[in-house]
Amino acid sequence: xxxxxxxxxxxxxxxxxxxxxxxxxxxxxxxxxxxxxxxxxxxxxxxxxxxxxxxxxxxxxxxxxxxxxxxxxxxxxxxxxxxxxxxxxxxxxxxxxxxxxxxxxxxxxxxxxxxxxxxxxxxxxxxxxxxxxxxxxxxxxxxxxxxxxxxxxxxxxxxxxxxxxxxxxxxxxxxxxxxxxxxxxxxxxxxxxxxxxxxxxxxxxxxxxxxxxxxxxxxxxxxxxxxxxxxxxxxxxxxxxxxxxxxxxxxxxxxxxxxxxxxxxxxxxxxxxxxxxxxxxxxxxxxxxxxxxxxxxxxxxxxxxxxxxxxxxxxxxxxxxxxxxxxxxxxxxxxxxxxxxxxxxxxxxxxxxxxxxxxxxxxxxxxxxxxxxxxxxxxxxxxxxxxxxxxxxxxxxxxxxxxxxxxxxxxxxxxxxxxxxxxxxxxxxxxxxxxxxxxxxxxxxxxxxxxxxxxxxxxxxxxxxxxxxxxxxxxxxxxxxxxxxxxxxxxxxxxxxxxxxxxxxxxxxxxxxxxxxxxxxxxxxxxxxxxxxxxxxxxxxxxxxxxxxxxxxxxxxxxxxxxxxxxxxxxxxxxxxxxxxxxxxxxxxxxxxxxxxxxx
Amino acid sequence: xxxxxxxxxxxxxxxxxxxxxxxxxxxxxxxxxxxxxxxxxxxxxxxxxxxxxxxxxxxxxxxxxxxxxxxxxxxxxxxxxxxxxxxxxxxxxxxxxxxxxxxxxxxxxxxxxxxxxxxxxxxxxxxxxxxxxxxxxxxxxxxxxxxxxxxxxxxxxxxxxxxxxxxxxxxxxxxxxxxxxxxxxxxxxxxxxxxxxxxxxxxxxxxxxxxxxxxxxxxxxxxxxxxxxxxxxxxxxxxxxxxxxxxxxxxxxxxxxxxxxxxxxxxxxxxxxxxxxxxxxxxxxxxxxxxxxxxxxxxxxxxxxxxxxxxxxxxxxxxxxxxxxxxxxxxxxxxxxxxxxxxxxxxxxxxxxxxxxxxxxxxxxxxxxxxx
Numbered sequence: 017x018x019x020x021x022x023x024x025x026x027x028x029x030x031x032x033x034x035x036x037x038x039x040x041x042x043x044x045x046x047x048x049x050x051x052x053x054x055x056x057x058x059x060x061x062x063x064x065x066x067x068x069x070x071x072x073x074x075x076x077x078x079x080x081x082x083x084x085x086x087x088x089x090x091x092x093x094x095x096x097x098x099x100x101x102x103x104x105x106x107x108x109x110x111x112x113x114x115x116x117x118x119x120x121x122x123x124x125x126x127x128x129x130x131x132x133x134x135x136x137x138x139x140x141x142x143x144x145x146x147x148x149x150x151x152x153x154x155x156x157x158x159x160x161x162x163x164x165x166x167x168x169x170x171x172x173x174x175x176x177x178x179x180x181x182x183x184x185x186x187x188x189x190x191x192x193x194x195x196x197x198x199x200x201x202x203x204x205x206x207x208x209x210x211x212x213x214x215x216x217x218x219x220x221x222x223x224x225x226x227x228x229x230x231x232x233x234x235x236x237x238x239x240x241x242x243x244x245x246x247x248x249x250x251x252x253x254x255x256x257x258x259x260x261x262x263x264x265x266x267x268x269x270x271x272x273x274x275x276x277x278x279x280x281x282x283x284x285x286x287x288x289x290x291x292x293x294x295x296x297x298x299x300x301x302x303x304x305x306x307x308x309x310x311x312x313x314x315x316x317x318x319x320x321x322x323x324x325x326x327x328x329x330x331x332x333x334x335x336x337x338x339x340x341x342x343x344x345x346x347x348x349x350x351x352x353x354x355x356x357x358x359x360x361x362x363x364x365x366x367x368x369x370x371x372x373x374x375x376x377x378x379x380x381x382x383x384x385x386x387x388x389x390x391x392x393x394x395x396x397x398x399x400x401x402x403x404x405x406x407x408x409x410x411x412x413x414x415x416x417x418x419x420x421x422x423x424x425x426x427x428x429x430x431x432x433x434x435x436x437x438x439x440x441x442x443x444x445x446x447x448x449x450x451x452x453x454x455x456x457x458x459x460x461x462x463x464x465x466x467x468x469x470x471x472x473x474x475x476x477x478x479x480x481x482x483x484x485x486x487x488x489x490x491x492x493x494x495x496x497x498x499x500x501x502x503x504x505x506x507x508x509x510x511x512x513x514x515x516x517x518x519x520x521x522x523x524x525x526x527x528x529x530x531x532x533x534x535x536x537x538x539x540x541x542x543x544x545x546x547x548x549x550x551x552x553x554x555x556x557x558x559x560x561x562x563x564x565x566x567x568x569x570x571x572x573x574x575x576x577x578x579x580x581x582x583x584x585x586x587x588x589x590x591x592x593x594x595x596x597x598x599x600x601x602x603x604x605x606x607x608x609x610x611x612x613x614x615x616x
Numbered sequence: 617x618x619x620x621x622x623x624x625x626x627x628x629x630x631x632x633x634x635x636x637x638x639x640x641x642x643x644x645x646x647x648x649x650x651x652x653x654x655x656x657x658x659x660x661x662x663x664x665x666x667x668x669x670x671x672x673x674x675x676x677x678x679x680x681x682x683x684x685x686x687x688x689x690x691x692x693x694x695x696x697x698x699x700x701x702x703x704x705x706x707x708x709x710x711x712x713x714x715x716x717x718x719x720x721x722x723x724x725x726x727x728x729x730x731x732x733x734x735x736x737x738x739x740x741x742x743x744x745x746x747x748x749x750x751x752x753x754x755x756x757x758x759x760x761x762x763x764x765x766x767x768x769x770x771x772x773x774x775x776x777x778x779x780x781x782x783x784x785x786x787x788x789x790x791x792x793x794x795x796x797x798x799x800x801x802x803x804x805x806x807x808x809x810x811x812x813x814x815x816x817x818x819x820x821x822x823x824x825x826x827x828x829x830x831x832x833x834x835x836x837x838x839x840x841x842x843x844x845x846x847x848x849x850x851x852x853x854x855x856x857x858x859x860x861x862x863x864x865x866x867x868x869x870x871x872x873x874x875x876x877x878x879x880x881x882x883x884x885x886x887x888x889x890x891x892x893x894x895x896x897x898x899x900x901x902x903x904x905x906x907x908x909x910x911x912x913x914x915x916x917x918x919x920x921x922x923x924x925x926x927x928x929x930x931x932x933x934x935x936x937x938x939x940x941x942x943x944x945x946x947x948x949x950x951x952x953x954x955x956x957x958x959x960x961x962x963x964x965x966x967x968x969x970x971x972x973x974x975x976x977x978x979x980x981x982x983x984x985x986x987x988x
Contacts, residue, residue, distance in 0.1 A: 104974045365883055371886040373916075421915045422943055520764055521764075
């Protein structure tokens with residue numbers, strides 16, 4: 017796409033409604049032509065309604081985001097900004113910012129209201145209607161956020177409730193019900209973590225035309241240089257594919273993740289028959305007669321929409337969104353120890369509870385700091401201290417993890433991320449009080465939630481702890497793993513004086529276990545595969561295979577299965593029932609295919 | 617919690633005794649010893665006047681080249697089991713040089729680490745032959761308290777950085793530096809001693825001790841554990857009691873609910889029998905603790921709003937500030953479906969109009985929509 021096309025596209029996002037009574041203009045912040053130091057955050061669209069811009073400066077003000085918009089008419093406009101104070105309390109809001117319109121800074125300081133909603137900025141005077149410059153001016157460097165700016169000659173505030181807001185947005189943007197453009201593939205893979213990448217490569221190598229839809233600019237999910245968890249587990253039969261995608265065993269959060277990022281992105285992009293849709297986030301999937309007809313996705317900055325149709329779909333979104341939207345059965349939380357016989361007496365309730373509950377493993381936000389040559393200032397963060405308390409650290413590894421039974425890892429992910437940001441900034445602030453840390457500076461803090469567990473879609477087989485302990489070699493075993501089963505819990509459960517954002521791991525070491533193909537397709541949605549943490553398993557069953565070489569194996573296994581589905585025009589379950597020997601042979605062959613020099 | 621208790625205990629010990637005397641004679645010899653004071657490093661409570669005698673168990677720990685180290689059960693005057701103990705003598709070897717480590721270990725009745733005594737005449741030593749100082753013993757104690765230490769997962773060879781051959785020739789790997797991951801938690805210069813001690817405490821013997829206790833288990837011992845302050849004992853007792861027996865011990869269970877750790881609290885709420893929830897008066901002490909308990913337990917309690925006594929609902933409506941956003945939503949959803957007493961609505965109004973309550977807007981929205 018040329019630069020001028022991009023500009024046109026961006027301008028196309030500025031939606032005007034001209035009516036007899038009023039002049040209105042909605043500007044989506046994520047569509048700003050130049051986001052400056054602000055980042056586009058699309059993680060919580062399903063909850064708060066839209067991608068948004070965030071000033072993630074780790075305590076240093078970020079560069080202004082700028083754009084130009086055109087009004088139908090000059091005049092005075094009531095102006096609102098949709099924003100949120102992400103750590104409200106008896107202190108100044110951490111993420112404050114201002115709005116500059118047509119060269120004039122509006123007086124109102126924004127980012128101060130509890131919960132997402134509209135803050136009234138005041139009257140903006142627009143002398144010339146065309147190419148009016150807008151700027152978001154960060155005041156703190158601490159994650160101020162702006163979803164949208166609304167100008168109206170009418171003083172009526174836009175709707176607040178998520179449902180009404182969604183309808184209002186559609187009206188303002190004159191959006192049709194569905195995307196206008198439809199693209200058709202052999203296989204649509206949603207989610208570009210290791211599982212989704214491996215599924216795409218495996219299917220593409222077998223000649224399928226694949227769409228890989230991913231809501232970030234970089235592939236890899238938790239392994240990406242944006243989250244930086246190293247990959248664990250073994251390669252199984254898929255060393256050739258997974259070596260194109262995995263990471264070295266550097267400490268979690270290490271900058272070397274960027275080297276593996278380049279390798280991964282280049283490798284996936286090298287396949288001509290993978291159409292890569294980076295920065296596209298799926299927002300709907302429609303099934304008829306238990307068969308998915310399409311997935312709809314939206315570009316996270318421009319808002320452009322596309323419909324993807326295919327005979328087969330892979331849900332590697334992690335949160336199981338495609339399954340959720342299409343009506344697939346799923347589970348969330350911990351089963352009772354008796355449900356699948358998952359008791360481990362040594363760890364009792366921490367491992368598997370007597371009575372089921374909705375506790376799950378938590379999400380991590382990794383971070384680190386570095387020594388500089390001269391003393392470094394770090395601002396006061398009173399809003400972080402109720403979370404961090406007196407905890408003092410200069411970096412965070414996997415133990416920085418948060419889960420609580422009143423929070424859903426899906427619906428409350430923004431609160432979870434924000435809780436971790438408070439933990440990080442507060443703990444670093446405490447560490448900075450030590451003379452030995454005078455020269456320390458925050459080097460990198462992720463703003464993406466690194467999830468471990470969320471929805472688990474239900475397949476023909478639910479993989480459990482027992483399957484692993486008994487090392488059952490299923491007839492359709494397609495994934496093999498030797499790494500320990502590793503289930504986390506929050507240490508605050510054992511001692512209320514512990515920080516609530518630190519976890520502990522319980523390890524069960526076996527020799528080797530297998531995952532059957534039947535855990536990789538949906539029980540009730542006929543053409544849906546799943547790979548990654550949303551595969552079919554129990555809470556404890558997830559403890560082992562949630563690591564990324566294992567999820568990568570799942571992806572590859574699913575990609576090869578899809579190729580046979582296409583060959584015989586059958587559904588995923590039919591591969592198990594009628595084509596298993598051929599499928600297993602195909603997977604076995606993978607062991608012996610060399611990695612081409614160009615893909616190393 | 618154990619770590620904190622241990623630390624406080626050690627502060628007292630450090631202030632009171634420069635050298636703590638050996639509390640009992642050796643067990644491997646004549647077993648006439650009476651123990652009337654807690655081990656020097658100890659995690660459990662010690663009742664005033666408690667006096668422990670020893671009873672043989674027939675169990676032992678096998679130590680390379682030394683042989684069997686017997687394990688005794690320590691019992692009080694009424695012959696109730698209290699602790700397990702063993703006098704350990706074991707070689708600790710590094711770089712081909714071995715020294716004897718002499719230490720007396722204690723376990724709880726569940727096979728968890730309870731503490732240790734050192735022998736002033738036979739102090740523990742480090743790799744460079746320096747003797748442990750008091751702070752080193754305390755560090756060892758804190759390490760032994762961590763039953764999920766990285767030591768469980770790793771071989772000793774994995775805990776040291778191998779020196780590069782070009783720097784050190786063919787030096788034994790053990791003389792390499794301790795890896796950063798464990799450095800903070802082990803006694804400096806005594807990785808091997810720490811590793812050996814940890815595996816003695818948390819090795820196979822832990823499970824065998826618990827098994828031994830199961831053989832002694834009767835209702836009296838279960839109730840003694842229920843009335844103990846140790847959360848592991850409380851949890852064990854709660855697991856062993858039949859659900860219907862909870863009603864017989866409700867007073868104690870309510871006390872534990874207020875004072876114990878979140879894990880135990882949550883277990884209690886999840887396992888209280890239906891019979892308990894059917895009698896509203898039973899619930900009052902639990903709802904009274906609402907604003908003082910941890911968030912997870914509070915969420916579980918809120919699942920029982922339908923069965924709660926009205927007085928507790930009123931009380932909870934006066935504690936909205938202690939709820940998380942989602943808890944408050946759940947509570948308001950509950951109120952939305954019923955006719956509420958004026959006192960409840962008044963409490964909501966007061967909360968909604970407080971300037972500094974983060975979630976006041978939720979209550980405000982509720983009051984706008986709510987029609988009596």
